[in-house]
Amino acid sequence: MPGKKWFGASRTVIVMALAYSLLFLAFSIASAVTYSTVTIAGQSITYENPERIAQVLGNGTLFLGFNTSIVNPSPYSIHVTSINWYTELINATGSPTLIVLTSSYTAENVGVLVPAGADMNLSFKGYISGTLLARVNGFINYSNEHGASYTLTTAPYAHSFEFRGWLDDFKHDYLREAYLNGLVSIDLVYTYGMGE
């Protein structure tokens, strides 16, 4: 006896086709949920409380620092590609034009990870002395002769901080489609006094 039929097709075949369809529907929904979570995660990760520090130590050395915290409320960890900070003085009237004071760079191979749903405090510091400090003092003295009132702690030190990373293991190797990596990459930038 032939099996039961719905509009001329075997009922078994239709049920199998329905299962096939539902499987792909489940894939689509799961993927769309991941896509939404990643998109929202990318927009929710930020830095908080950036703090610039300039102090003169007891031995006359200038201490420059920068503190901030990376806030990751997302369900994904961040694989850090690079953390870069530098500070400099923009010396518009003299030479060298930029007096680079101190910098810090952390590369991908260090393997820094910001866990899911956690914050990470970052602290950078540099000590300026010797010739470099003499240049800073020269800058301050020259500026003060022209109406400014800078000291070692109030000089206009410019700061640049950049944090780059990937969400979880969503990074891929497709070369042409930059938008895919753009979707899952984190790029936080903080600048102060860079002339922007």
Added chain:
Amino acid sequence: MAVEREDLYGFVTSALICATPVAYLTFEFMLPNVSFPNFGKNLLITMLVSVLTGVPAGLMNKRTSMGIASVLVYSLVGYLVAFVFYMVPFVAYGASLTIPGLYYAAFLRFTIILMFLFIFGGIIGVVGGQYLRESTGREETKLMWGDERKE
């Protein structure tokens, strides 16, 4: 020959059932790194799944013309469903778009070529499905009315 109600039921059912693989394949081709399973933008897999997706449309449609029309409809429906999934973070969750026009245009630019595969593969699948349908029908007739049955 007039189109019967049964033909319409088969057409509509196949057009709906077969749309979800097209939706997933399109979405996965646009965003492979956040999709599961990840076919890695593989066009051969896309073609094979397209052929497989056309088979139910062939099995459910008595007429070849309606089977092919079903392929066109489910390809379009699936493509639109994929676009809806693509908009989910921005429409349902309020995520912000950086470059709105370009972002949606990119979907069309990257995925429209797949329509060729869906339709071409789907028609091949429909032909295969109809062959199966006829073959099954012949076998059933033989089992019911053939010599073995009589004895």
